Amino acid sequence: xxxxxxxxxxxxxxxxxxxxxxxxxxxxxxxxxxxxxxxxxxxxxxxxxxxxxxxxxxxxxxxxxxxxxxxxxxxxxxxxxxxxxxxxxxxxxxxxxxxxxxxxxxxxxxxxxxxxxxxxxxxxxxxxxxxxxxxxxxxxxxxxxxxxxxxxxxxxxxxxxxxxxxxxxxxxxxxxxxxxxxxxxxxxxxx
Numbered sequence: 429x430x431x432x433x434x435x436x437x438x439x440x441x442x443x444x445x446x447x448x449x450x451x452x453x454x455x456x457x458x459x460x461x462x463x464x465x466x467x468x469x470x471x472x473x474x475x476x477x478x479x480x481x482x483x484x485x486x487x488x489x490x491x492x493x494x495x496x497x498x499x500x501x502x503x504x505x506x507x508x509x510x511x512x513x514x515x516x517x518x519x520x521x522x523x524x525x526x527x528x529x530x531x532x533x534x535x536x537x538x539x540x541x542x543x544x545x546x547x548x549x550x551x552x553x554x555x556x557x558x559x560x561x562x563x564x565x566x567x568x569x570x571x572x573x574x575x576x577x578x579x580x581x582x583x584x585x586x587x588x589x590x591x592x593x594x595x596x597x598x599x600x601x602x603x604x605x606x607x608x609x610x611x612x613x614x615x616x617x618x619x
């Protein structure tokens with residue numbers, strides 16, 4: 429009994445020593461950490477926004493890597509989706525329509541994040557629906573963890589990042605064309 433208790437204490441001490449420098453903010457700027465979804469169409473007040481942690485992921489098309497840092501100075505829409513997800517199958521083509529008709533010309537970057545999916549199924553979905561903005565393949569779910577432990581348990585969800593690289597909204601449900609357009613209009617008006 430005593431040996432088991434000592435083993436448990438030793439294991440706890442070992443685990444607590446494994447935090448390393450990654451657990452401490454090394455640059456003095458805390459990054460975004462998910463605490464709750466943003467109300468549909470609303471934005472996090474600019475004074476309350478935290479920087480989005482950078483990430484890179486392989487493009488679903490197989491043509492290289494996307495790095496979030498490359499979007500600094502632009503508003504960004506990150507849409508997390510899966511080809512098997514019924515609301516995603518409606519939402520992603522609507523987002524592409526908004527991107528093509530309005531937001532691309534206004535300098536907004538859209539990125540799809542294919543989650544919990546087979547890469548082949550994701551590529552087929554993008555091709556079949558003629559999605560024009562890039563998507564990355566993130567079956568293991570590293571991107572939402574890196575961005576601040578986002579609620580990747582259900583899809584779709586959408587993250588807006590302002591031109592300063594800060595998380596401006598996290599919508600943890602299906603978003604309509606109209607709601608996304610209104611939120612992006614408000615975000616772009618902040619410039």
